[in-house]
Amino acid sequence: MNAAGPAIALAIPAIGALLISLAGRWPNLREAITLTTALALLFVVGSLAPLVLAGERPSVTLFSMLPGMSIALTVEPLGMLFGLIASGLWIVNSIYSIGYMRGNNEKHQTRFYACFAIALTCAIGIAFAGNLLTLFLFYEALTISTYPLVAHKGDAATIRSARVYLGILLTTSIVLLLPAIIFTYIITGTLDFTPDGILAGKLDGPMVGLLLGLFVFGIGKAAVMPVHRWLPAAMVAPTPVSALLHAVAVVKAGVFTITKVIVYIFGVDFLFSQPSSGWLVYVAAFTIIAASVVALRQTNLKRLLAYSTVAQLSYVVMATAVLKPLSEIGAAIHMVAHAFGKITLFFAAGAIYTASKKTEITQLHGIARRMPWTMAAFTVGALSMIGVPPTAGFVSKWYILAGSFQADNYVALFTIIASTVLNAAYFLPIIFWAWFAKEDVPPAKPHGEAPAAIVVALTITAVLTLAFFFFNQPALQLEAQLVGRQK
Amino acid sequence: MNALDLINYWIAMMLLVTGLYIVIARGNLVKKLVGLSIFQTSVYLIYISPSKIIGGTAPIIAPGVELYSNPLPHVLILTAIVVGVATIALGLALVVRIHEAYGTIEEDEIHAQDQDGE
C-alpha cells in the first residue's frame, strides 16, 4: 500500500472514466460505475491518511519524462487533505449529479460522467504530485478535461463562456506559469517539492517578488484578480460541475498549487525574509474586498456564488501569504471549510433550478416554504461563508486571524473583518426573504423539494459543514505536520 | 587578370538571371519551364568552366602528357543534365494535365477559374 497507494488512487478514476465511456448505453450501469469508482477512490485515499498522519510520505515514480525529470507522486499533509476532500465530495456529488442530470433531462450524460472522472483523476494527480512538473501536467489536464463539462450545453452563449474559461486558464498557465517553472528549474536544477523550499540562496532581491508574481498569476485557477474572469464564465456549466469543480476541485487545485509553491518551492522562512514578496497580501486583500463588492451587485444566484468563491479563494492565498505557521494551518483548513460550505450552496442553487427553474435572486422570495430542506442547507452554507459558529467557516477564520496577529499583519486583519461584513450583507437578505417573505407570484406549476438524490446530497454536505466545527482534530493534526518542520 | 578572363562566369550569371526573370515574370506555364531550363543550364556552365584547363587534355594517362582536365565536373554535370531533363519532362506533363483540366496554360486565367470555383 505504501508505494503503490498513490498510483492506485490515480488509476481508479482513470479506469472508471474508461468503463463509464464503455457503459454509455446503459445509464444505470454507468451511474453504478461512477458511484463504485468514487467509493473505491475514497477508500484508497482514506487508507493513505493514517500513514501520512504517522509521518510517512508514500511516494512512487511513474516514469521519467525528460532526462533528469520524472513524473512522480508523493503524498504529504496538504495534498492528503486536498485528496480527501476531492474524493469524499465526489461521492456526494455523484449522488447529486444523478438526481440533477436525470431531473433536467440533460444530453450527453456519458461524456459528462466520463469527463468528471477524468477531472477527478487530474485533481488526485495535483494533490499527490511529487514535483512541480507532475503538478503542471495534471493542472493542464484538469483545464482541458473540464472544458467539455463547462461547454456541456453546447449552445452559442455557452461555447463563448467556455472559450473565456479555457482561454484564461490556458493562457495564464502557459505564458506565466510555465516560464516560472522553467526559470525555477534553470536556477535550481530540480523541481522536487522539498519541505524547506529549493529557492533559498539561489535567488535574491526583486526577482523573488517577480517570480512569485509569475507563479501567482500563472496559477489562474486560484482566481486572484485580475485573472478571475474565468470563474463567473464557468457558471454556464450544469450545477454539479459548478459545485464540485468550481467550488472544490478546480479552484482548490489553484490555491493548493499556490500554497504548495510557497511552502515547498520558495520555503516559508525564505519568502518571509524577502521584502519583495510582500505585495501578495495586498493583492489577495484587494481581491477579497473587490470580489465581495461585485458579489453584492449580482442578481443571478450562481454568479453571486462564483464571486463569493473568488473572494474566499483569496482568503487562502492571503493566509498563505501571511507566512506564519498558524496562518498556513488556517489556509489548509479554509480549503476544507470553504469546500463543504460552498458545495452546499451550489447544491441548493441546483436544487432550486431543478425544482422551479429559478435562477435569479429576486425570484427566491418565500421559496423556503416550498423547499425547507434545501433552504435550511443553504442557510448553513451561507453562515459558514460568513464565519458564524457553529459552522466550518468559523474554525478556519479563527486560525487565519490568529496567524495575522502573530505576524502583526493589520491589512489581513482588517480585510477579514471587512469581508465578513460584506459576506453578511449579500447572504443574509437572501436567507431572510426566502424564509420570511411571501411569494410575489405563485409559480405556474406548484413544486416541492427537488428529487430525493439531490436533497440527500445537500443534506450530507450541510451536516458536514456543521460537523467540521466540532470534529476538526484529524485535519488540524495533519496540517500541524505541514508547519511542524519549519519550527 | 582582365574582365575577359571571367567571360564564362559572366555569361553564366547572365543566363542565371535571365532564366530566373522569365520564371518570375512570365504567366505562361510553358515559358516558365523554358526559363527554368535556361536557369539550370547556367549552372552547367559554372561547373564546366573551371574544369577545363587550357592546354590540358582528356584524363587518359599517356606518355608525354603532363596536363589533364578535371573529369569529375563533367560527370557531375552529365548527371545534372539528366535530372534537368527529367524535371522539364515532368513539368511539361503537368502542363498538359493542367491544360486538360482548365483549358488554359495562362497562370492568371487558372487563378481566376480557381477563384470562381470557391
Add this chain to the structure above:
Amino acid sequence: MIESNLPALQVVLPLVAAPLCVLLRRGSLAWLVTWSATWATAAISIAILLRVLDAGTISYTFGGWEPPWGIEYRVDIVNAFVLVLVSVIGAIIVPYARRSVGAEIRSEQHYLFWAAYLLCLTGLLGVAITGDAFNVFVFLEISSLATYILIACGQDRRALVASYQYLIMGTIGATFIVIGIGLLYLMTGTLNLADMAQRLSTMPLHRPQLAALAFLTVGISLKLALFPLHLWLPNAYAYAPSVSTAFLSATATKVAVYLLLRFSYSVFGQSHVIENISVEAVILALSVAAIFTASLVAIFQDDVKRMFAYSSVAQIGYITLGISLANQNGLTGGIVHMFNHAVAKGAIFMLLGCVALQIGQPLMAQMAGLAKRMPMTAAGLVVGGLSLIGVPGTVGFISKWYLVVAAIEKGWWWLAALVLISSMLAAIYVWRLIEVCYFREPSPELEAAGEAPLSMLIPAWVLVIGCIYFGLDATMTAGTAASAAQSLLEATR
C-alpha cells in the same frame, strides 16, 4: 555480410522495389511490395541507429573506393535519427494507405503511385545517409520529382497547379543548392562532406565561400518551407492525396532541416565563414516571423487541410528557431521537434484522410458534428491538436520546454515569451476545429457517414498514442536529440 552493408541496403531496397512495382502493374501487388520494402527499410534504419548508438559513426564506402575519392555513406547519430524518423513514418503509412489510396486515386494508377512513393522514400533516405555533396543533390531531386507526382495525384484539379508551383520553386531551390555545392567544390576540390569541412577549417576566408553558404541556405530554406519561402507548401499539402500529405508533412521538410543542420554545423562549423556572417540572426528572425504569420493565417482557413498546412509552416519555424539558438538545449529542442512534429502532424493528416474517405475534402463546415459520427477520429484530432499547442503530456510540450529553456539560458526572455504566446495562437485554430467537431449537429455530408475502417484508424492511432507516449516519456527521443545536438556542437569552433 548483410550487416556490414546495411547503409547501402537502406537506400537500395526501396530503389529496387520501385521499378518492381511498375513491372508488376497490379495495384495490390505493388502495395504488397511497398509494404515489405518499407517495413524492411524501417528495420534497417533501427538497426543502424542501434549500431551508431553502440559503436559510434559508421562509414560505408561504395565499391571499396576510399573517401574522399569514392562515395561515402556516413551515418552519425544525427542522420541515424533522421533515417529512423523517415523510414518508420514511411512504413506506418503504408498499411493505412491501402484504403485511402483506393478511394482517392484511379485504380489503374495505383502501381505508379506506389512506385513514386518508394522513389520519394529512396530520395529522402539517400539525402539523409550520404556523405557526398553531389549525391545530396541527386537524391534530393529523386525525392522532389517523386514528390511532384505524389502531389499531382490529388483529385482536385488545383493539385496539378500546386504540384507545378512546387516544381518551379523546388527546382529553383535545388539549383541553388547545386550552385552552392559547386562553389564549395571549386574552393576545396572535394565533394566529401567531412573532407570539405576539414579543408574549409584551414582555409582563409574567400568570397565564394560566403556565396556558397548563401546559396545553400536559401536553397535549403526553399525546400524546408522557411518563411517567406513557404508559398508552395499550403496548396501542395491541401490538395495532395491524404496519404501524400501525411507522408510529406512528416518527412520531406524534416530531411531538408537535416540538410540545413549538416551544412551550417558540420560543413561550415569550423570555417571562417561562419564567424563573418550571422546566419543565425537571420534564421531566428524568419523563424519567429514564420511562427506568428503562419499561425495567424491558419486561424482564418476554412479548408482544414490547408489550416494544418499553415500550421506546419509555423511548426517548422519552431524547428529552425531551435537551430538558430545554436546552444545545447536549443538545438536539442529543434531536433526533437523534428520528431515530435512529424508524429503529431502525421497523425493529424492521417486522421484527416479518414475524414476525406467518408466525406471528401474536409472543409470546416462539413466537419461539424464529427465527434458524433467518427468519435475515434475526432478524439485523435484533439490529441494531435493539443500536441501542436504544446500541452504537457503531449510531444509538443517537450519541444517547447527545450526551446524556452534555451531562450532563458541565453537571457532572451522576450523570445521565451514569444514562443509561449505563439502557442496560444495554435490553441485558437485547434479550438476552432474542436468546437466545430464536438458542439455542432452533424453536417449533411456526415449524417450518413460512419467511423473510418480499422485498417486506417489503427496506423493513425499508433501515431496518436506516440504523441502521448513520447510526451510522457521523452528520455529516448530527447536523449537521442541531445546527443545529436552535442555531436553537432562539438564540430563547431
